[in-house]
Amino acid sequence: MRLKTPRLNGSALVVVLLTIVILTFAAGTVLRMSGARFRYTMQAGAWQEAVYSAEAGANMAVAALRDSQWAGWQDGTGASVSTPPRASSTSPPPAADLRIHKTLLKDTAEPGGNEHAVIVTMDAPTALRDTAGQWYRVRATAAAELPGSRRLGYEPGLFMEDGSRQNAREKLRRFSFFNDFSVGLLTGRAQAVRTIEVIIRPNARNPWVRALTLRNKLTMNGGGFVDSFDSGDPTKSTNRLYDLAKRQSNGDVGLVNSTGSNLNDNFVYGDLAYTGPDVLKTDNVQGTISSPFDEPINPVLRPTWPVINLNPGIIDRTMTLTGGPAGAPARFKVSEVKLNGGSSLALRSHAPGEESYIEVWVTGNMTTAGNAFVEIPAGVHVTYYVEGDIKVTGSTFINRSNIASNLQINGVSPASGTNTMHVSGNSDFIGVVNAPHYDLTITGSGDFSGAFIGNTAKISGGASVHYDEALGSVGGRNAAAFSVVSWVEDAR
């Protein structure tokens, strides 16, 4: 008789299967948990990358403004643009034709692998405009692709301190796993999206970029001319002085309102730009004539110095003022400058051989006559702020350095109306004048070497204006530099 097979002979298979199931569950649990943590790390990294991409977009906007790099920028209709947006009074989003944008797409072949997309919009709110010019609002939204599956990483909810529950996704990163809510360039892909808004402000411009910059009319008579030289280049000057034989043709003229302007066929060795009616008798303008001329001219404000030297109080006789180092210029506030006869004002360095700086605030008029003079030794930089009229005759300013920027005369803009500046005599003036609310009259045969900003100018008597091209590098040649003055993130 054959023996029965024991019933427990198959138990080994059951044990093996059970073990496999248990190990599978264990491995699955480990993989699920480690995968969730891995996703969390990758997703957090993508969220951090998104803000860097957004900042890169904002930087491109700054570069576009600063260096006129408008390649790829479009307006709301899709047309390419080559200039900043026009002013808009509406809040974001402004009208389509008043907003420009550019899109960027990161190549996935680059290190990192996940794709990024950035859209940058720029507009010019009318509320963001001051004496420095138009400010710009830039919004940059960046989307960074989330690697891995479309599931949130290991991110339990957060709790308020009082115990109420908050969803971490709503509070911080707010990933989008199935919809492209903002950029529209990563459709169908999980992504982290961040938006920043920066405000870009124009920096203070170098005003000394042309011979004459006027808010209103220019009148020339008497055979004088406008041209240029370069006091920093021996091939374009002699001993830093204007030399007719080395004449340059960058004596540009800009008129914000050309009404009543007449050059009377006097020579201008440079360009003429204006806004308004045609300038009369411009046959001898050697450069180009263009319109419009739309450059903001900032008013000159009264100084707000924290420390002022109140002595001597008035400059009406021979005296000496001593300067200070660049970081602590000597500052004097006087009621008037009135030099007659043989009196003089000597400006001296605070230390032999060192550059020295003096600033004089004149609350009244500045008048010189006869043989009176102001001597500015080499190495001394003097800046005047004058609130009243200016009338200088004779060889008033003796600028020993022959450097125009060493003598600056600022005519403080009055609350209303204009002041006058009258320069006469037969000696040359080497310096710069920033007096946008002053009417300038130059008579006599003395030349004006430097640059002038004023309200109107009347040049007669054979006097000429020589723009010193070295002034173009004062404070940086780039007249349209921009800075980011505000940075906020849309953390909704």
Added chain:
Amino acid sequence: MNGAFSPRHAGFTLPEVLVGAAIASIVFAALAVGAVSLQRTFAAVEGFGTGQRDQMRTLDYISRDVRRAKSVSVATSPAALTLRAETYIDPASNLPRSPMISDGGITYGGTTTIIYSLSGSNLVREEKAQRLVVAHNIRAFTPALVAADSQQKTVNVTLSFASPMKWRSDAPTSVTLQATSTARN
């Protein structure tokens, strides 16, 4: 013939039982030790995962807030990081506000203050009286302004989290990390 199927013949001898019991004891002991070790390892990994998550989230919160801040200040006792930022989003409409020029800079019409501080072992972010716990098991929170930044807009944050390996006497008691962020404004 029924004697061939007697149950008495299916049993084990005493030595067999003793050997089997010994082997089973060893196997179960090994399983118990392994299970405990696995549990500890799991707890450690869980702790590290939680700590890493809290660290990343904390630093992301702080860096986001520091970037948009207009001013940064720190206190040492008790430790606190105070940030003042523009209220860019209108809480009523939940839309961005329009910028305005003010003192050569930009304002959006109001500011908000954000304070990071410790509450027990929790790191709390407080804004508009809402106190959100952004991290747990914090042993130390040390914000400090970076001296090299004369504008005092760069802050270095040091966070020490309690170590998850509490049963190991030679394990570090905490995990410390640092991060530096600079206000953009």
